Amino acid sequence: MTDSFFAESNSRLVCHLLANAKVELIKSSVENPSLDAEWILAYVLQTGRLNLPLLSDRKLSESEIEHLACLIRRRASREPLQYVLGNSLFADLDLKVDQRVLIPRPETEDLLTRIVSLTNYSPNRIMDLGTGSGALALGLALAFPAAEVLAVDKSSAALALAMENAIRNKLEDRVKFLLSDWFDSVEGSFDLIVSNPPYLNEKEWRECDPEVRDFEPKQALVSHQQDSAADLKRILNIALSKLRKGGALFLETGETHHSMLVEQASSIGYVSPIAMTDIRSRPRFFSARRAD
Numbered sequence: 583m584t585d586s587f588f589a590e591s592n593s594r595l596v597c598h599l600l601a602n603a604k605v606e607l608i609k610s611s612v613e614n615p616s617l618d619a620e621w622i623l624a625y626v627l628q629t630g631r632l633n634l635p636l637l638s639d640r641k642l643s644e645s646e647i648e649h650l651a652c653l654i655r656r657r658a659s660r661e662p663l664q665y666v667l668g669n670s671l672f673a674d675l676d677l678k679v680d681q682r683v684l685i686p687r688p689e690t691e692d693l694l695t696r697i698v699s700l701t702n703y704s705p706n707r708i709m710d711l712g713t714g715s716g717a718l719a720l721g722l723a724l725a726f727p728a729a730e731v732l733a734v735d736k737s738s739a740a741l742a743l744a745m746e747n748a749i750r751n752k753l754e755d756r757v758k759f760l761l762s763d764w765f766d767s768v769e770g771s772f773d774l775i776v777s778n779p780p781y782l783n784e785k786e787w788r789e790c791d792p793e794v795r796d797f798e799p800k801q802a803l804v805s806h807q808q809d810s811a812a813d814l815k816r817i818l819n820i821a822l823s824k825l826r827k828g829g830a831l832f833l834e835t836g837e838t839h840h841s842m843l844v845e846q847a848s849s850i851g852y853v854s855p856i857a858m859t860d861i862r863s864r865p866r867f868f869s870a871r872r873a874d
């Protein structure tokens with residue numbers, strides 16, 4: 583593919599390179615080939631994507647073309663754009679992402695918005711279980727500036743990246759990080775517990791797009807047990823004892839889990855269990871409270 587960028591002298595121009603890059607991504611069935619090619623070229627040029635038309639007659643250096651070719655090749659392999667560029671925007675955060683963690687989804691940003699709007703008190707202590715990139719923990723630290731936030735993950739690699747993101751977003755003094763398999767090493771109680779745990783089964787994972795199946799960490803997507811709701815059930819069962827009176831639990835879930843979660847939450851003593859749909863009207867979020 584690099585050779586095609588050097589085929590003619592005018593192929594060094596932004597306009598021609600962008601056209602070539604789009605063709606390569608179209609061949610690979612990338613979902614948004616034009617937009618992704620623009621983001622990648624803008625990244626190489628260290629400019630805004632909307633500035634590209636103003637630079638259409640600019641010639642790229644050989645090193646810039648080689649960099650562009652490398653990144654386009656990665657995206658054409660169906661590596662997610664966020665991994666190719668190394669970052670993901672989430673709420674008001676700029677998060678570094680790579681294959682250590684899941685890419686934060688719009689649905690999870692929607693969950694953050696729901697948590698903030700439905701929490702009609704000022705939580706003093708918040709926990710994000712399975713923090714990954716740190717998206718929810720850091721977003722909640724921004725939303726509740728007086729709260730102490732604990733970000734928990736069993737992956738030391740993911741936790742290291744979440745710490746980088748805290749520094750990147752100037753929140754390193756607001757969030758503490760703990761290596762733990764869910765609640766195993768967690769001490770104390772919390773006003774708010776949130777989690778986006780693995781909730782796919784093997785069949786659902788195999789049916790995911792290549793960007794997800796071939797690049798994102800499987801352990802963050804698929805429960806290690808055959809029951810796709812195993813981690814959700816574990817969190818629901820233990821969280822009640824970790825919540826302060828009146829405290830709330832919020833979960834991102836699979837589409838088939840809501841009735842089970844509502845029934846189980848009611849049976850073990852939660853109050854006000856609520857199942858909610860996401861921005862695409864799919865069953866996605868669950869919340870419940872500990873009684874006052």
